[in-house]
Amino acid sequence: MTQVTNRLLSKPALLAAFVLFNILAVTSCKKDPDPVDQPAQEENEGEIITTMIVEVSDSAGVLPHQSFIFRDEDGPGGNEPSQFDTLLLAPETTYFVSIVLLNETITPADTISLEVLEEGEDHLFCFTVSGLDLDIIRTDSDGTYEIGLESTWHTGATGMGDVQIELKHQPGIKDGTCDPGETDVDLTFETHIE
Amino acid sequence: MKLAAIGFVVLLAFPGFAQQDCTRTLKGTILESKSELPVAGAVLTIAGATQEAISQADGQFLYTVPCSDSLRVRISHLAYRDTVLIVNTRENHTLKLLLVPEIHVLNSTLLIGHQSSVRDASHIERLTAHELERVQGSALADQIDQITGVRVLRSGSNISKPVVRGLYGNRVVIVQNGVRLEGQQWGTEHAPEVGSFFTGDVSVIKGPQSLRYGQDAMGGTVVIQPAPIRRSPGVSAEISMLGTSNGRGAGSALRLDLRPAFLPALGIRLQGNGLISGDHRAPGYYLDNTGKREYNGSATLEWSRNQWNVQAYYSLLNTDLGVLSTSHIGNLTDLQQAFETTTFPDTAQFRYLIRRPSQHVEHELVRIGGDIPLQLFGKLSWQYARQYNLRQEFDKHRAYNDSIAALDLPALQLEITTHSGELVWHQGVWRNVTGGIGITGNSRKNTQEGRFFIPNFKAQAWGIFMYEKWHAPNDLWDLDIALRYDQITQTAYMWRDGTLVNPHQDFKGVSGHGAVHMRPGKDVAISLQSGWSWRPPGMNELYSNGLHHGAAAVEYGDSTLNKESVWSSSLRVGYTPSRIRIDMEVYHMQFQSFINLIPGDQPALTIRGAFPTYYYTGVPATLYGLDANIAVPVSKGLDFSLGGSILRGKDRSSGKFLSQMPPDRLRASVNYTQSPSIKWISKWYGSVSCEWVNKAWKVDPLSDFAPPPKAYVLPGMQLGADLLIANQSVAVHVVVTNLLNSTYRSYLNRFRYYADESGTDVQLRIRIPIH
Numbered sequence: 031m032t033q034v035t036n037r038l039l040s041k042p043a044l045l046a047a048f049v050l051f052n053i054l055a056v057t058s059c060k061k062d063p064d065p066v067d068q069p070a071q072e073e074n075e076g077e078i079i080t081t082m083i084v085e086v087s088d089s090a091g092v093l094p095h096q097s098f099i100f101r102d103e104d105g106p107g108g109n110e111p112s113q114f115d116t117l118l119l120a121p122e123t124t125y126f127v128s129i130v131l132l133n134e135t136i137t138p139a140d141t142i143s144l145e146v147l148e149e150g151e152d153h154l155f156c157f158t159v160s161g162l163d164l165d166i167i168r169t170d171s172d173g174t175y176e177i178g179l180e181s182t183w184h185t186g187a188t189g190m191g192d193v194q195i196e197l198k199h200q201p202g203i204k205d206g207t208c209d210p211g212e213t214d215v216d217l218t219f220e221t222h223i224e
Numbered sequence: 225m226k227l228a229a230i231g232f233v234v235l236l237a238f239p240g241f242a243q244q245d246c247t248r249t250l251k252g253t254i255l256e257s258k259s260e261l262p263v264a265g266a267v268l269t270i271a272g273a274t275q276e277a278i279s280q281a282d283g284q285f286l287y288t289v290p291c292s293d294s295l296r297v298r299i300s301h302l303a304y305r306d307t308v309l310i311v312n313t314r315e316n317h318t319l320k321l322l323l324v325p326e327i328h329v330l331n332s333t334l335l336i337g338h339q340s341s342v343r344d345a346s347h348i349e350r351l352t353a354h355e356l357e358r359v360q361g362s363a364l365a366d367q368i369d370q371i372t373g374v375r376v377l378r379s380g381s382n383i384s385k386p387v388v389r390g391l392y393g394n395r396v397v398i399v400q401n402g403v404r405l406e407g408q409q410w411g412t413e414h415a416p417e418v419g420s421f422f423t424g425d426v427s428v429i430k431g432p433q434s435l436r437y438g439q440d441a442m443g444g445t446v447v448i449q450p451a452p453i454r455r456s457p458g459v460s461a462e463i464s465m466l467g468t469s470n471g472r473g474a475g476s477a478l479r480l481d482l483r484p485a486f487l488p489a490l491g492i493r494l495q496g497n498g499l500i501s502g503d504h505r506a507p508g509y510y511l512d513n514t515g516k517r518e519y520n521g522s523a524t525l526e527w528s529r530n531q532w533n534v535q536a537y538y539s540l541l542n543t544d545l546g547v548l549s550t551s552h553i554g555n556l557t558d559l560q561q562a563f564e565t566t567t568f569p570d571t572a573q574f575r576y577l578i579r580r581p582s583q584h585v586e587h588e589l590v591r592i593g594g595d596i597p598l599q600l601f602g603k604l605s606w607q608y609a610r611q612y613n614l615r616q617e618f619d620k621h622r623a624y625n626d627s628i629a630a631l632d633l634p635a636l637q638l639e640i641t642t643h644s645g646e647l648v649w650h651q652g653v654w655r656n657v658t659g660g661i662g663i664t665g666n667s668r669k670n671t672q673e674g675r676f677f678i679p680n681f682k683a684q685a686w687g688i689f690m691y692e693k694w695h696a697p698n699d700l701w702d703l704d705i706a707l708r709y710d711q712i713t714q715t716a717y718m719w720r721d722g723t724l725v726n727p728h729q730d731f732k733g734v735s736g737h738g739a740v741h742m743r744p745g746k747d748v749a750i751s752l753q754s755g756w757s758w759r760p761p762g763m764n765e766l767y768s769n770g771l772h773h774g775a776a777a778v779e780y781g782d783s784t785l786n787k788e789s790v791w792s793s794s795l796r797v798g799y800t801p802s803r804i805r806i807d808m809e810v811y812h813m814q815f816q817s818f819i820n821l822i823p824g825d826q827p828a829l830t831i832r833g834a835f836p837t838y839y840y841t842g843v844p845a846t847l848y849g850l851d852a853n854i855a856v857p858v859s860k861g862l863d864f865s866l867g868g869s870i871l872r873g874k875d876r877s878s879g880k881f882l883s884q885m886p887p888d889r890l891r892a893s894v895n896y897t898q899s900p901s902i903k904w905i906s907k908w909y910g911s912v913s914c915e916w917v918n919k920a921w922k923v924d925p926l927s928d929f930a931p932p933p934k935a936y937v938l939p940g941m942q943l944g945a946d947l948l949i950a951n952q953s954v955a956v957h958v959v960v961t962n963l964l965n966s967t968y969r970s971y972l973n974r975f976r977y978y979a980d981e982s983g984t985d986v987q988l989r990i991r992i993p994i995h
Contacts, residue, residue, distance in 0.1 A: 059590065059610070062640075062671055066669045066717060069672070069680045069718055079624075102830060105831075106770060106771040106828070106830035106831070107770030107771055107779075107780070107828065110829065142625070146624065213553075213555045213557060213558050213833070214554055214832065215831055216555050216557065216832050216833035218833075
């Protein structure tokens with residue numbers, strides 16, 4: 031043990047310790063490159079979904095094309111949503127509906143729904159109708175299950191109620207139902223059939 | 225409460241020449257315990273006498289004392305632990321006294337407040353290196369959880385924060401190596417950036433007693449103090465190993481101490497450790513994505529001679545933590561679904577791999593400091609430190625946009641760089657008074673990227689403090705007093721509605737505390753303490769504005785918040801009839817303004833649905849509680865101990881009890897220690913413990929998404945031995961937690977909505993010291 035001790039205590043070993051310490055202390059001092067007084071203006075996390083557009087067109091091509099919008103420019107929290115439209119539909123009509131999701135924190139806006147389509151096997155839109163005579167059928171597919179970016183809505187008698195539109199993120203667990211996964215979008219539109 | 229040794233005294237008594245008169249001369253030398261180098265300036269006093277003696281440069285002293293069969297002589301020196309010597313002065317003696325350095329030479333008066341000793345009922349609780357050895361490799365909060373009154377706030381299996389007197393985060397200060405830790409302590413899901421393997425001891429100072437590290441330690445201060453580098457020339461090393469069954473974890477640490485024979489003033493320490501563990505298991509299923517990696521390293525260089533001392537220290541901490549995947553939810557419906565899930569599909573496979581959601585944390589500390597002796601005028605301590613803290617939080621959900629997703633950026637990144645310095649004059653001992661005065665200053669810069677939670681900010685602070693301690697000559701009581709003044713300036717930089725704003729705030733204030741420590745009887749010690757402290761509102765409390773992931777709530781800060789301030793008082797009684805030890809502490813904290821999250825009445829509408837809202841509000845609040853402990857020796861080697869704590873917090877404006885307060889806890893254990901006459905076992909111990917935690921039944925049910933979990937009972941076990949294998953000493957400890965693999969949920973776990981606590985864990989620790 032003493033021999034080992036003596037060897038370890040030779041000057042080269044000591045020098046090595048010094049060098050190691052200096053390497054640690056001087057060269058690897060970590061720095062924050064970002065300026066404190068110039069924060070990034072937008073959330074550069076990647077993205078948030080700020081806007082949902084429900085595009086509605088009459089299958090017979092008679093009624094005018096309509097867009098209903100939910101818009102919260104600064105994302106959750108912060109300012110209140112600036113636009114939350116009421117869905118206005120005519121009775122006894124079949125509509126083609128497509129959903130567009132946007133990230134409007136950046137210019138030009140990023141169309142998130144294109145990414146949803148691309149990752150169709152991980153996503154599902156769910157529609158829940160309450161208090162209305164309205165049937166909604168998803169018409170698109172990821173190859174195995176529906177997605178819901180495209181759907182047909184068939185209205186019955188006049189009335190007032192709600193349509194809840196949810197986007198479920200179901201990576202690897204999509205089974206065609208709304209149960210699995212986490213919720214990325216959950217909006218309940220007030221809906222009038224008149 | 226822990227029996228902190230008052231110092232070792234080696235007494236080599238040589239009967240001198242018998243004399244007839246009634247005074248004697250004590251002669252001797254005072255040396256440092258390990259290096260046996262002479263100690264100058266140590267003061268020898270006896271109770272009731274006006275005369276004192278001081279040791280010279282060669283450590284020698286001469287002290288004329290009255291005759292007595294058992295005269296109590298106190299030896300005081302700032303850098304060493306107070307030592308009391310009982311000596312028969314009917315005979316002349318030549319003494320050789322060995323003093324033990326006070327924790328560490330550099331930080332001799334690091335704890336402002338009373339040093340704990342056997343007979344004092346101070347508010348400082350210390351875990352020695354030996355006690356910590358049994359829990360090494362666990363997170364800091366779990367290591368100090370064994371102290372009565374210290375609790376753990378969790379966010380899943382890997383993230384834990386210490387809770388002292390019901391307070392945590394910005395209200396508990398953590399000090400490592402003499403430097404106040406500056407990270408992102410405000411978040412409940414931010415564990416303190418302290419490695420799992422550290423050597424030395426940990427003290428918890430309950431309440432705002434310690435003004436040395438700031439005016440804001442309302443709950444308390446946790447001080448991690450490294451063991452001193454070996455004093456004699458040579459090399460020593462220590463190897464520690466850890467294996468855990470739950471999470472299939474493995475860790476090891478190596479410490480190397482070096483003091484060259486040709487330059488004994490120089491001490492070198494290198495330390496490194498690594499830890500890896502996989503998914504934890506709750507009874508019946510794996511907790512998906514709860515693995516952990518940790519790699520830390522540190523180096524210390526110390527040069528000390530004739531009480532001059534310079535130390536350079538560098539450490540780097542590197543952690544990756546998996547966050548329970550089911551805890552990242554999209555909206556309230558998902559949360560509701562999580563509550564209702566009672567059966568867990570055992571789909572999760574055991575994996576070491578850490579996936580999203582996860583956290584990556586780095587913390588770097590560089591410190592240089594030293595002591596300048598001023599002989600009879602005490603000494604001057606100085607220190608400069610730089611800290612860099614990086615925190616990256618990765619959400620479960622990658623970006624939709626492929627090109628952004630490919631960058632694999634964290635959803636939130638915070639970087640804070642802190643420079644701090646201090647200069648403290650520790651005055652010498654004069655007429656039973658010790659104390660000092662110091663100035664501190666720091667500058668912090670924080671940047672954020674990604675999801676907005678707290679803004680970029682700059683903060684500068686400086687403070688001046690003084691403390692004095694008077695020890696009554698009759699040895700029956702001590703007085704402590706400390707005062708501090710601080711000024712803090714903080715400026716935030718952020719975008720609000722398309723414009724860059726930089727709101728600026730100034731805070732200043734006085735804090736102070738006083739304490740009386742009394743020893744009215746031979747087996748009673750009483751301590752009464754009262755003090756005032758404050759803290760500026762944190763950046764999250766001022767400016768947070770957004771959805772809190774995992775909490776399913778939108779939190780709003782209030783930029784008009786004023787400082788938080790509190791009067792806290794406590795009474796502690798230590799009673800030791802025969803060999804029974806009883807410690808009891810009651811405390812009361814009166815907050816003028818307690819910054820707390822108050823539920824709002826309007827939900828916030830977002831694209832993910834409506835979320836409940838919470839507002840940071842300063843409310844008048846009162847916290848009060850009781851910590852008590854009793855230890856009873858049953859027979860030789862066998863003892864029984866019982867400890868418990870109760871705490872209540874009330875919002876005085878609404879009359880409601882505060883949420884997130886630790887529920888009542890009671891803990892009992894039976895310990896057996898034996899030194900068998902077997903050659904290769906020098907000592908072994910076994911202990912069985914049981915912990916009962918009550919339901920948080922006082923909590924307002926409307927303050928939470930789900931009712932508080934039920935009360936639970938957790939048995940545990942410890943077994944260990946100091947072995948001698950081939951002339952090499954080896955310490956082995958086996959610790960079993962949640963012995964019966966009980967299914968339970970803890971109110972103090974933020975993830976209690978999503979999953980049960982971990983099941984049985986068998987931990988094996990081996991420590992091999994090589995000298």
